[in-house]
Amino acid sequence: METLGSLRRTNYCGEVTLAMAGQEMTVCGSIARARDKGGIIFADLRDTTGILQLVFDEDTPKDVFAKAESLKSEYVVICRGKLRERAAKTDKIATGDVELYVSELRILSEAQTTPFELRDEINVNDDLRLRYRYLDLRRPSMHEPIVLRSKIMQIIRNYFCENHFTEIETPTLIKSTPEGARDYLVPSRVQPGHFYALPQSPQLYKQILMLSGFDRYFQLAHCYRDEDLRADRQPEFTQVDEEMSFVSEDDIMTLNEGLIKRLWKEMLNVDVETPFYRMPWDEAMGRFGSDKPDTRFGLEIQDVTEVFKGTEFKPFAAVLEAGGTIRAINAKGLADKLSRKNIDKLGEVAKTYGAKGLAYSRLTADGTSSSFEKFLTDAEKAALYAALNAETGDVLLLVSDTDWVKACTALGQVRLDIARKHGLIDPDKFNFLWVVDFPLFEYSEQEGRWMAMHHPFTLPKAEDLDKVESDPGACHAVAYDIVLNGVEMGGGSMRINDPALQDRMFHALGFTEEKARESFGFLMDAYKFGAPPHGGMAYGLDRMVMLMLKKDSIRDVIAFPKVQNAGEPMSGAPDVVDEQQLKDLSIALTLKD
């Protein structure tokens, strides 16, 4: 192994251009591959920016050529030479029109053969890749998203700072609070029997910061949820967290549209049009069966309840008698693609999301096959066709339910399933929108009480203030989610800044005075000493980066992600610990044999 000596990088591999041909330069990195072609040695040198071809031939100093002959993949080198235009240019790498003719070479580290090849086009199992994450991260397709994520973070921070925000770090060893996912706990050694929780979000602290007069706060906060893992969830994740005083919800949405516009422009050179459409939750559920509608395609849900008023078709009649609803999608022109078998599968999707069934009519040139038309009068049929603008080639899909939200949700999933399987989605589109006016409460059958849909500090809409106790189900919140291509990228709300109203909310949520005090006592007190109107929002950064870079999993935008069992294969975390460590914490294991 050699040392750097006096050599230092003058250029990054990926930033070298044809205009620099003729220049002397020093580059360093790892050998991606080396090959001898008729006495000329070509080596691809890889650094964090890209790849540059090195060349050694009969004019290369003998000792340098000898060293070059020993080069193998992943050897680490620094070398000096003259850049020249390449005879045989290639488009495969960004620097494909140049090569470095090396005059000085130092091998800084040799390398064993890696357990898998480090190129982009590989088919290696995930376990091996995660165990050798440091090797996988050398592959350009894995490497680049981590570098871009850093750029994204800087743009976000700069945007907030330019807009008078203060970055404040909130504590991460905090008190466990109810209402939320499961906390990660940290036993206290100094206070035996007591535990910290790792924060699920800095929610309480950011409200406290507004009460501390900080006016505008942001943070890229590490947050934690002890929940079972899915493709887009990690035990620890990063939240872009913000809170503002003396603003309305419109101000917050406008400011955040500016952030999105800036990010998409600077990262992707995409011009995002603002303002985004602000779609009330009722509309989102009604038209798309989702509180995060994907608007890159049609297939909208329609209300055909009126068509069936007085129908003799038993299942629909029963639902309508109970005050229910009938909703439909016209899968326009998809009759050829949606076979009976496909439609049966869509029926399963609808049932998974709570529908009792999926009625259908498939209007092919050869005639109609339908699960329900034979039970309809001609007038009903005509009215249905008219309502849905049905023509030959279409497939009509209907769900009836006493609960309109359930009917729409089931159809919304059917809608997504069709679009995904039949290529209705343009992958190049970035469709942003706000969903606003969420329900304030949702009823939990399990708990037998109304729960806060966002959290207990969410401000009710002004016109619903008198219904908080009398008709909680009818109350809407000053809450907003930002949705991109059918994925919730972030959300927030205005907070209650009136202690009397906060008391009413806790009461409506079934909190006793005692329980409220125990959980949020210090916050309830804090609001009594003067509280500005304030609100905020939070984004899942991992998800935002994933969507922006069009990656399939958030694992691809996190340097060292956890896997299904919440472990990290490379380091072997979590692991057993010494008995003494547990003793110090006054805890013991209660494992069953």
Add this chain to the structure above:
Amino acid sequence: METLGSLRRTNYCGEVTLAMAGQEMTVCGSIARARDKGGIIFADLRDTTGILQLVFDEDTPKDVFAKAESLKSEYVVICRGKLRERAAKTDKIATGDVELYVSELRILSEAQTTPFELRDEINVNDDLRLRYRYLDLRRPSMHEPIVLRSKIMQIIRNYFCENHFTEIETPTLIKSTPEGARDYLVPSRVQPGHFYALPQSPQLYKQILMLSGFDRYFQLAHCYRDEDLRADRQPEFTQVDEEMSFVSEDDIMTLNEGLIKRLWKEMLNVDVETPFYRMPWDEAMGRFGSDKPDTRFGLEIQDVTEVFKGTEFKPFAAVLEAGGTIRAINAKGLADKLSRKNIDKLGEVAKTYGAKGLAYSRLTADGTSSSFEKFLTDAEKAALYAALNAETGDVLLLVSDTDWVKACTALGQVRLDIARKHGLIDPDKFNFLWVVDFPLFEYSEQEGRWMAMHHPFTLPKAEDLDKVESDPGACHAVAYDIVLNGVEMGGGSMRINDPALQDRMFHALGFTEEKARESFGFLMDAYKFGAPPHGGMAYGLDRMVMLMLKKDSIRDVIAFPKVQNAGEPMSGAPDVVDEQQLKDLSIALTLKD
């Protein structure tokens, strides 16, 4: 309570200037105080930037004046009016030459009387201030450091980004490793009996990132140490963490000097001279008795061993026979200030730091009082005086020890004690230096083995490579600390990138092959696939901000600090948790009754 209506802030209170007089503006914030002076109401409006005086008089619209009459401290308001030059100007606030003549006022929140007055000049006990942290943080002297900290963080991030660094978030649920302080543990629910640790630093991950080809990494990382609290320690703290490939230690120090220069210039408008002096550890210990010397004053330690060669004075003779050393400070001109009683106290300081005693000579105009001169020959005395340039008015302080480091450490503490108590330190100075060439190992009596002074991955100096096994105590490390005014602000090292050398290090540290593999196996493997030369450093951000803003405690630069019992008085963390939460984690408490 009123709402914002259509009013929105147009100006921040603290940013209003005389040049804006005559302008209409809207400001908002909290009432710092309100007073009626002969029918004119004056109110100080406070926001995150400062204070602006509001005025209401007989020309104010009647309804606005009536509202103003109800204003009390900490009421939250938004108001519109015309800025005008103030008749009676004041220097007490930055906007003391203007006032806002209010034409529209909305009271957004009323406030109870606060448990203590929210002005800078208060004398309230810490417990109360910490319990009502959100009120304490409204006081300008508490508020401002948090805002400045945000600015400091942005400057740091911008500097690193400009210098080709990538910000990468490393995991915070990691594996517990030996060699360090006590870890905070997090029980895993999914893997019962297994624990995550919260990171003491991202050390292993940043090295892994270099092996992943990221070249230059930085992060403002949350780190954790379960140690007993001191004024400058918190259980959770923020570390400015960095690592670079293809560089030498000089490159790292130069880059970091640039960071410091930028920070001090932009935050304090202070020009810091670079490069900083690079002081070998041996010199730092010899001259200042500290590996973090405060060079804002003299009182340097001198080696007077030669003077006492062959002395009859028993205590010194015994030490010298055992190969020991005699070191001295001349407290120049301090004889009047250092009474016998003072000197006795200094003796206690010396003993606390391991000295067997502190010999002294106090040379006053009235004669000399000394603990040892009567045992010396005239020649020895003359030689001592000459060596120390001793004159009437001086106090000579001597420590003898078989261990020169111990002798110097004790005198170093005596030096600091004198300087602090007798005003020898210029509080306006910022004295930076590097301490370099630290010992590679230090011997632990407790463990009965050599321990890594920094950590086991620290690169030995090239000239000491052959002494790692044979003479560990003589080996120096390529390690460097940055010291400001006698406080270690940060430190780092070059890392071993040769697997064979790393094996030798583990061996020298008494790790069995098994133990090394168990603790660092994945890292040891990682170095086998090609490792660039790399090194890095880390700063304690809290401490850096504290030093920059000249605060006494890191608590003053952290929004929600923990106190002595590692708790947070405002929220009451840590707290007891539900039995079910522990069951889910397969742990139980083992508290004694």
